[in-house]
Amino acid sequence: MIASANGRPIGITGLGVHVPDRVFTNKDLEQFVDTTDEWIVERTGIRERRFATEDEALTDIARPAAIVALEDAGTLPSEIDLLICATVTPDMLFPTSSALLADELGMPDAAAYDLLAGCTGFVYAIAQAYGMVAGGLAKKALVVGGDVLSKILDWEDRSTLVLFGDGAGAVVLERVEQGGFLGFELGADGGGGEHLWLPGSGSRKFEDPDSFVKMNGREVFKFATRVMVSSAEAVLAECELTVDEVDVYVPHQANKRIIDHAARKLGIPEEKVVVNVDRYGNTSSGSIPLALGDAVADGRLRDGELVLMTGMGAGLTWGSALIEWTGGNG
């Protein structure tokens, strides 16, 4: 799917992020699997990540992010009429985490549902919310992207344990005077799905549950380096913009090598690239909003700037969004 936005502008007016308190350094992981800080830093750029405690589920991490996003937008919870929660680690399959959040936050008029598109979930969710608001079905949407991947990791599998972390972000979408979303490109390839999968998570292997993430790292790496570039180029072309016009590049934070490759191929200089994978690892649907939060915090993301976001992940899925920033100051 690819389209440039038309009609009245719709933007992000509020942003909030949250990560669990518990920090696990690479050194800490050495006690669980045969790995080293040196290997992890060299191959991924990750130095530490946050892991939820046993008692913390997705909504515990998402709720504080949502509250900050609403405050930032100057929006009352009761004004939200659409809540989409992008995640692969909901508290449970149902009730959905979005329904639980809508209830806890006080959004009686909100349609609420979870969206599952792997690490691309946040980009898919903002595209959907954009469509709902643009089409007049919703006035103010809250989009949450977050995951607690630590709950579905095999703590004896070094090929996955070292890569992921927990975290969440939330944004408010509504009509704005000018700027806002310019276009989206989204895609999926189920044929490659077996390279990153959770075999026992549904009706296919229900009687033989295997609830840990399985990954073919090399295949996912090849896929990632390809789509991070092609998706970004496609959305820029669709919006008749050039890469030089991008002020801030917010790639999915999976691996510093993937980010560096994409930035180099696209021709985006280092100072425009937001990187926080060193501190959080890959937080799946939380990754892009957490990076937006960092870009606002370090003063790089200001009103009127052109932001390119690109995600990729399980599915396999990928997606890009272009937005002229309209607020959302965390």
Ligand SMILES: CC(C)(COP(=O)(O)OP(=O)(O)OC[C@H]1O[C@@H](n2cnc3c(N)ncnc32)[C@H](O)[C@@H]1OP(=O)(O)O)[C@@H](O)C(=O)NCCC(=O)NCCS
């Ligand atoms: C997983 C990834 C970091 C591995 O890096 P790589 O450079 O491709 O490394 P390889 O898979 O070639 O493995 C090299 C060696 O390191 C070993 N290794 C794997 N994980 C290790 C770890 N945590 N610590 C130490 N050694 C490890 C491998 O077993 C292999 O050993 P061998 O040569 O004896 O077989 C990389 O492939 C990657 O980032 N893939 C994308 C994953 C991703 O982003 N997934 C989420 C998408 S949303």
